Amino acid sequence: MAATYHQYEVVVVGGGGAGLMAALTLRGRDVAVLSKLYPVRSHTGTAQGGIGAALGNMEEDHWEWHMFDTVKGSDYLADQDAVEILAREAVETVLELEHWGLPFSRTPDGKIAQRPFGGHTREYGKAPVRRSCYAADRTGHMILQTLYQQCIRHQVKFFNEFLVLDLLIESGRVAGVVALSIADGSLHVFHAKAVLFATGGCGRIYQITSNAHALTGDGMAVAWRAGVPLEDMEFFQFHPTGIYRMGILITEGARGEGGKLINGRGERFMEKYAPTLLDLAPRDIISRSIYLELRQGHGIGGKGYVHLDLTHLSREVIEEKLPDITDFVRTYLGIDPVKEPIPVQPTAHYAMGGIPTDIWGRVVVDEKNRVLPGFYSAGEVACVSVHGANRLGTNSLVDILVFGRRAGRDLVRYVAENDFPPLPPRAEENAEQWVARLRAGRSGSAGRRTTVAELRDTLQREMMDKASVFRDEKLLAEMKEVVGELQQRYQEVTIQDRGRVFNTDLVEALELAFLLDCAQTVVAGALARQESRGAHSREDFPKRDDQNWLKHSLAYRTPSGQVELKYKSVSITRFQPQERKY
Amino acid sequence: MQVKLRVKRFDRERDREPYWAEYEVEAEATDRVLDLLHSVKWYQDGTLSFRRSCGHGICGSDAMLINGRNRLACKVLIKELGKRISVEPLRGFPVVKDLVVDQQAFFRKFESVQPYLVAEEPPPARERRQSPEARERFDDTTKCILCAACTTSCPSFWSNPNYLGPAAIVNAHRFLFDDRDAGQEARLQVLNQSDGVWRCRTIFNCVEACPRGIDITRAIGEVKKALLLRRT
Numbered sequence: 001m002a003a004t005y006h007q008y009e010v011v012v013v014g015g016g017g018a019g020l021m022a023a024l025t026l027r028g029r030d031v032a033v034l035s036k037l038y039p040v041r042s043h044t045g046t047a048q049g050g051i052g053a054a055l056g057n058m059e060e061d062h063w064e065w066h067m068f069d070t071v072k073g074s075d076y077l078a079d080q081d082a083v084e085i086l087a088r089e090a091v092e093t094v095l096e097l098e099h100w101g102l103p104f105s106r107t108p109d110g111k112i113a114q115r116p117f118g119g120h121t122r123e124y125g126k127a128p129v130r131r132s133c134y135a136a137d138r139t140g141h142m143i144l145q146t147l148y149q150q151c152i153r154h155q156v157k158f159f160n161e162f163l164v165l166d167l168l169i170e171s172g173r174v175a176g177v178v179a180l181s182i183a184d185g186s187l188h189v190f191h192a193k194a195v196l197f198a199t200g201g202c203g204r205i206y207q208i209t210s211n212a213h214a215l216t217g218d219g220m221a222v223a224w225r226a227g228v229p230l231e232d233m234e235f236f237q238f239h240p241t242g243i244y245r246m247g248i249l250i251t252e253g254a255r256g257e258g259g260k261l262i263n264g265r266g267e268r269f270m271e272k273y274a275p276t277l278l279d280l281a282p283r284d285i286i287s288r289s290i291y292l293e294l295r296q297g298h299g300i301g302g303k304g305y306v307h308l309d310l311t312h313l314s315r316e317v318i319e320e321k322l323p324d325i326t327d328f329v330r331t332y333l334g335i336d337p338v339k340e341p342i343p344v345q346p347t348a349h350y351a352m353g354g355i356p357t358d359i360w361g362r363v364v365v366d367e368k369n370r371v372l373p374g375f376y377s378a379g380e381v382a383c384v385s386v387h388g389a390n391r392l393g394t395n396s397l398v399d400i401l402v403f404g405r406r407a408g409r410d411l412v413r414y415v416a417e418n419d420f421p422p423l424p425p426r427a428e429e430n431a432e433q434w435v436a437r438l439r440a441g442r443s444g445s446a447g448r449r450t451t452v453a454e455l456r457d458t459l460q461r462e463m464m465d466k467a468s469v470f471r472d473e474k475l476l477a478e479m480k481e482v483v484g485e486l487q488q489r490y491q492e493v494t495i496q497d498r499g500r501v502f503n504t505d506l507v508e509a510l511e512l513a514f515l516l517d518c519a520q521t522v523v524a525g526a527l528a529r530q531e532s533r534g535a536h537s538r539e540d541f542p543k544r545d546d547q548n549w550l551k552h553s554l555a556y557r558t559p560s561g562q563v564e565l566k567y568k569s570v571s572i573t574r575f576q577p578q579e580r581k582y
Numbered sequence: 583m584q585v586k587l588r589v590k591r592f593d594r595e596r597d598r599e600p601y602w603a604e605y606e607v608e609a610e611a612t613d614r615v616l617d618l619l620h621s622v623k624w625y626q627d628g629t630l631s632f633r634r635s636c637g638h639g640i641c642g643s644d645a646m647l648i649n650g651r652n653r654l655a656c657k658v659l660i661k662e663l664g665k666r667i668s669v670e671p672l673r674g675f676p677v678v679k680d681l682v683v684d685q686q687a688f689f690r691k692f693e694s695v696q697p698y699l700v701a702e703e704p705p706p707a708r709e710r711r712q713s714p715e716a717r718e719r720f721d722d723t724t725k726c727i728l729c730a731a732c733t734t735s736c737p738s739f740w741s742n743p744n745y746l747g748p749a750a751i752v753n754a755h756r757f758l759f760d761d762r763d764a765g766q767e768a769r770l771q772v773l774n775q776s777d778g779v780w781r782c783r784t785i786f787n788c789v790e791a792c793p794r795g796i797d798i799t800r801a802i803g804e805v806k807k808a809l810l811l812r813r814t
């Protein structure tokens with residue numbers, strides 16, 4: 001089947017916050033946005049708690065404090081030149097959103113309202129500060145809507161329900177992408193001067209996750225297969241408060257409003273682990289504390305969860321400031337959070353790692369930060385790195401917008417200075433063969449059918465058991481084997497749906513390959529890193545080791561499909577590493 | 583427990599007409615209908631197609647007709663429905679495959695009401711001030727997730743597919759009542775056209791269908807009133 005050819009100066013892959021922000025920065029130019037979901041269905045829309053910016057609307061605040069908190073929260077692995085940009089530009093970014101119409105919640109005098117969030121403090125750690133700008137508990141929904149509205153206004157060109165499968169590189173420059181149109185199964189080659197990946201995270205490598213089904217690490221895997229390394233993949237954040245067994249997120253904003261975590265003995269156990277910030281300590285610390293409590297048999301009724309208690313808050317606070325999560329809890333648990341505590345457990349939430357970029361969203365491919373011309377990335381798929389080993393709440397929304405915009409700005413320059421690179425011959429060949437293989441799978445032939453669901457279930461369950469909050473050499477080595485086997489078995493996967501129109505059987509099979517690649521790099525990075533830092537917690541190496549491990553990992557794919565690790569240094573400007581206490 | 587799930591299926595590459603397929607699914611009372619659909623797709627019949635992403639009622643992907651009512655598959659639990667559950671695609675849109683419908687016309691109508699803030703003056707250096715009361719004025723209609731459950735439950739839309747439909751009007755309302763906005767006039771003109779807001783017969787199906795609990799009929803009423811005031 002022949003592919004359809006398109007040509008745009010810039011192709012943006014992803015219609016979430018990062019992709020739309022970049023597209024808006026490029027408005028009026030020759031740009032197409034490709035997204036496997038309708039943009040308004042992107043995961044940015046589920047973000048609840050808020051976007052951090054030192055506006056100082058409620059009390060004194062400074063971007064330097066925001067920067068410090070972010071660096072400390074990252075367990076000193078974040079690149080401080082990038083964090084400085086994040087904290088400074090957060091302020092103008094939030095104001096720009098307001099100017100575009102974002103309906104923030106307001107203070108009595110009409111300013112943007114702000115609330116406390118985990119790890120955000122005044123005066124370098126003294127006490128919580130109100131920094132998270134919010135729109136009730138649907139901040140992400142409002143951000144995504146506002147950006148999409150502006151895209152309509154500026155007539156941004158979209159290709160919706162297009163699944164990108166391959167990145168084209170020719171003579172050392174990125175030349176476009178290949179995508180599958182889900183609606184009719186046709187293949188499309190997009191020839192471009194530059195490509196931006198803004199495809200979001202990979203939380204679906206785990207069984208219990210707050211992430212949407214679509215978050216399968218596509219951009220990371222496609223880049224990886226094209227020879228780009230992935231940075232710091234071993235750092236995966238578990239959010240402390242997912243709804244028990246479902247993983248649906250209860251925002252940290254609930255604790256920002258005064259919610260407390262309580263164990264089976266009725267204790268506010270965070271008093272033991274983080275005496276100053278308590279329930280507003282960073283997520284890595286709280287998630288570990290919950291696991292430790294559960295291990296000691298201090299779960300509620302000895303089971304695998306603790307309680308998030310809001311019952312001491314007034315009905316008005318709960319219903320006005322946390323309406324959506326109140327609705328979730330009522331819908332899914334049949335519980336009224338005004339009257340009863342909520343059963344919660346840590347849930348896989350956020351990939352700190354991803355495609356390495358510089359502060360302009362340009363993808364860099366080695367220890368010396370060499371740029372791959374024409375390739376850009378922003379948002380959760382990228383690793384700038386502003387989150388280091390552990391992201392603070394509200395900082396992803398800042399990241400996707402600040403760096404989405406910076407990438408957009410640099411793209412304006414890049415496309416003005418460069419011509420179209422040549423397209424590789426038979427550009428669609430890889431994608432075509434892959435799709436054809438899956439479609440042709442011998443269903444009904446002798447022997448057992450290997451299904452997508454079977455492999456994915458195994459992956460997600462095993463990752464949860466062996467590579468989640470606590471890790472050690474033995475479990476990780478086992479997990480490495482498991483992923484290796486699953487990669488093998490993927491070659492035999494068959495799908496049942498042989499049709500072309502809206503074949504989600506095929507889509508899920510393609511996504512499974514991306515998940516496997518992401519998991520493989522997470523495990524390899526985690527196995528190698530013999531220390532505990534931020535979200536990466538090795539029970540056999542419980543201390544942070546700055547001497548040997550204050551460095552970013554870069555996972556490369558070898559020709560035989562194995563991981564090869566290299567490392568690069570961390571940018572440290574204002575804040576020297578210290579012990580991390582809260 | 584054992585649930586009997588009936589799904590109205592159609593694959594234009596294979597079928598001449600839609601037909602009902604039946605599946606027996608093992609499930610728990612607290613499972614979502616989306617869990618049932620996944621269970622079928624993953625463990626029984628991979629050819630079943632439907633959209634979904636977030637799984638908790640925010641992304642708007644999986645509105646469908648469930649036991650005769652428009653709802654999000656991820657937001658309705660089996661215990662609310664019992665052991666016999668039927669699922670069909672949204673009415674009034676062309677079916678692409680099984681539960682997947684073509685929403686392009688729906689989005690075009692949404693776009694036609696100019697759903698974005700139009701400001702006359704250049705923005706101030708800081709945020710524009712807006713009182714909590716002024717913000718509250720349009721809070722309800724900011725909740726829309728464009729799932730199309732309302733529009734496809736509306737008899738006026740079924741009988742006239744050109745009708746703008748409740749979702750587009752809700753999104754117009756979101757800006758008409760935002761005191762920062764200056765795009766009233768252009769937006770009201772669109773709403774005042776023959777296929778605009780006057781097609782609403784106040785049947786209230788939309789309110790019942792909305793998974794976000796938006797009081798849509800009230801919003802439409804407010805838009806009608808704004809038009810009437812403008813005429814005088």
Ligand SMILES: Cc1cc2nc3c(=O)[nH]c(=O)nc-3n(C[C@H](O)[C@H](O)[C@H](O)COP(=O)(O)OP(=O)(O)OC[C@H]3O[C@@H](n4cnc5c(N)ncnc54)[C@H](O)[C@@H]3O)c2cc1C
Nearest residue numbers: 014015016017018036044049050164200379380394396397
């Ligand atoms: C429940 C929840 C609550 C959160 N709350 C907060 C919060 O309060 N504050 C905060 O700062 N952060 C929060 N986060 C994190 C934050 O929301 C995300 O990290 C961020 O929104 C990611 O944005 P993005 O633009 O990078 O990706 P996404 O919004 O995930 O968008 C990815 C886009 O890429 C497209 N795509 C993916 N793969 C392909 C492909 N192969 N081909 C074509 N298109 C593709 C998708 O269609 C989608 O449009 C939360 C996360 C979750 C899960």
Ligand code: FES
Nearest residue numbers: 635637641642656
């Ligand atoms: S899957 Fe997102 S609304 Fe149902």
